[in-house]
Amino acid sequence: MGAISQLAMLLFAPGFHGKQTALSPAGPQARTIEHTFLLIFWITAVVYVIVIAVLAIGVWRARIHGNELPPPQPANPVHDRIVARIVAGALGVSIVLLFIMLVSSYRTSHATSALAASSALTINVYGHQWWWEVEYPNKEPYKIVHTANEIHVPAGVPVTIHATSRDVIHSFWAPNIHGKKDLLPGYFNDLTLEVDQPGNWRGQCAEFCGEQHAHMSFEIVAQSPQDFQRWLSAQALSAPGPTTPQIAHGQQVFLSHPCVMCHTIGGTTANSRVGPDLTHLASRSTIAAGTLPNTIGNLAGWISNPQSIKPGCRMPPNPMSSTDLNDLLAYLETLR
């Protein structure tokens, strides 16, 4: 049964190419880790099959039929001495195999951490209950880029995630690219990663962090270095001013409602970092930390009552008239 299920694992594991899986690596580190994983998998699978086979054959040969329990057998010292040699031999082989896996583990650790030396870009990531604050530092303050739940990286270049938490412990995990790293309040942890090709991958918080731990994901968007630079310069800009009366009213709704207590929109007086920076909200593909696609309908539902979508989250319901909501949405749609 165990062998069958291990086979089943082999059969339907590699055929899966998900956006959030350790089984289809999209970067050099996840790939090295997968090699170690497969090495350990094959060694343990073979050992398992041998041990269970020896046990099964042994039981089959040594079993007694009937309900009578025979008297205990006296030990056969000659026999036991031979068995002792076999046991010692099996143990020796096990130790050698463990040592092979140990060395492989060390080598992979070394290989994955070596990438840090050539890192070209540092991105600060701060964990929040239950979203990711992303910051691209720059020496010139007006060029610092803030975004949320979407981490753009140049493909083919090592990038360092410099991470900590603003509240409780979270864990940064994008399995297609690398293993996880905890975000600990009071500590900064660095995780260097590299994505091979442009594309999108999903990551998720892996350390239980409260009510909405299940809805705390992020997206890694790998772009060609040119596209990435273009994106970065666009993100550094402030939000455009309102161009129509409806949008102007939408902006007023934003600034006169509790929204402004938690969010930032560059170029306006909204300037709080409790919640995600919304300066370029419309350029992001999801809202509420990967919970919903960023569409007008979802956004409307989210603004009206976040608690029905993500119970326990920090954003309160925002009752407002339909005109106000429509205009607010029209304004938010301009934040490209």
Place this chain on the structure above:
Amino acid sequence: MSTSTVSPILPEAGDPKAQQLEAIWREPSGFIGWFKAVHHTTIGKRYMVTAFIFFLAAGILAGLMRLQLAFPEAHIMGPDLYNQIFTMHGSVMMFLFAVPMMFEALSVYFVPLMVGARNIAFPRLNAYSYYLYVMGGIMLFCFFFTNTGPDRGWFAYVPLSGPDYGPGKRADVWAQLITFTEVSALAVAVEVVVTVFKLRAPGMSLNRIPLFVWGQVVTAFMVIFAMPGVVVASTMLLLDRTTSTQFFNPAVGGDVLLYQHLFWWFGHPEVYIIFIPGTVIVSSIITTFSRRHIFGYLAIVLSVIATGFIAFGLWVHHMFATGIPQMSESFFTAASMMIAIPTGTQIFCWVATIVTGKVVLKTPMWWVLGFFFVFIIGGMTGIFVAAVPVDLQVHDTYFVVAHFHYVLIGGAVFPLFGAFMYWFPKITGRMLSEKLGMWSFWLFLIGFNITFFPMHIAGLRGMPRRVYTYGPGMGLTLLNQIESCGYILLFISVFMFLINVWMSLRNGERAPANPWGGGTLEWATSSPPPSYNFLYLPTVNGREALWDAAPNQPVVVGLHEDARTFLTTRIIDAEPEGTDEFPAPTIWPFLAAVATTVMFIGSIFRPVAVSIGAIPIAITLIAWFWPTRQEAARRRERDKWQKT
């Protein structure tokens, strides 16, 4: 060598000595008498029944989780309830089922019988430990049913469980649950160590101690060394929460990782505290059903002891993702892989015993074969989590959930059901049905693998643990639905086991003293054992006391049987050393446990409850230890005689 199914120690009907012993050792009767009981078989049975009830309760909570996870983005329950349920499941399974069952219940019942003693050392402390444990459990469920169940996971990491992010009383309830269970586990650990070191039958030198007893005494030492870690962690957490100390608050110089180190210093050995009793059950059952002495007794004893030591060097492998320097990670990887060596040694010795023995396939043995099949997978996936880079992928995912269920259910629950089938006749005097037992076994084995094997794949496919739901497009739906179906089989299996127990108690076949022809001393007395355990205290001539008994193996005579007298022996060679006297049944341990419970629960709400609550505890303890005139007189007599 003889099978010794009949031994000279069995009492015969109407034997005047049996009547005299019965008069001295009888447990008090009546409703109040129930609370006065101190005999280890009475307390041991209560431990088993209580722990099993908690196992069922936590199992039902697991079913609720499987229901919620059977559908993506399900709204069967919200995150608040789900978080309470998974925290309760983990905490109840670990603190109210696994440790109390594998260590406390089994060792309280069987260690004194197996070493040939008439009671466990410190029987009143034993009763106290039981009441404290059951009251802690009742407290937890009372809070849970009033929507104040802990919801921060069974290891309650700070700062999530701290004062800033864990409002209400939920985390305090968790911390005090730990206090209840750690006090009772520590009490039993002390009793087991003293029982094994001082109360063994003459002749049971260290190299003749049954493997089951070896395992329990190693576990007892592990409890003694591991529990202080969690005592400190949960107490500091409670202080942070109730009296505003700032041990774990990084904003003012506290440290969140300190909590993890303290917790896992306990938490990793905890796994072996659960698993070592499982391995020694396996050793016992394999010996009896392979009809030969265990192969490699010394190797197995040394492996158990080595496991006990190495278990304290692995705790950091729960923290590989926290940013520990690479050098120290390497150390803990090596230590984690090293523990596979003693475990492998035991597995090879068991296989060797089976292969060279005459195997009788009764239900206990089937559960042991199931143990091999399941546990070894758990041991193998343990290598994945020991290797740092692989662990960084699978840590905190369903892969780990699968891994530790394979280890804990495989390493503890499979042997435990084997132990139930094996020792049920001894405890109740009735045989269980083999047929129903086989049904339970196969349903459990199949259901277990259907439930937990797909979790490995779910974890690799990116499903973190402790999520109350998952997205429909993540490729996880089918896996989770398979898992939930497996739960149904597990449920039916356990239900059939309960029916088996119920039918056996009603009109099961009467069990003889030694239905399986076992070799250890518990089989030397009647089933169930009388209140004095053995008519004559036995002596021991080999590792399997009954198999190796001489044709006229002597028994201990000449004890003053007018009180609960017992013989003490030396630690190494178990030569008689002196006599002492067990205390009589009394209500005071129960009252002391009530007073302690009031203090522990009070301290959740007001720190000052610790000071005020200490007064009734002191009163009950004084009454507990107050000697009677006759006891004091007998003690003076003994001292006079033993000093000369």
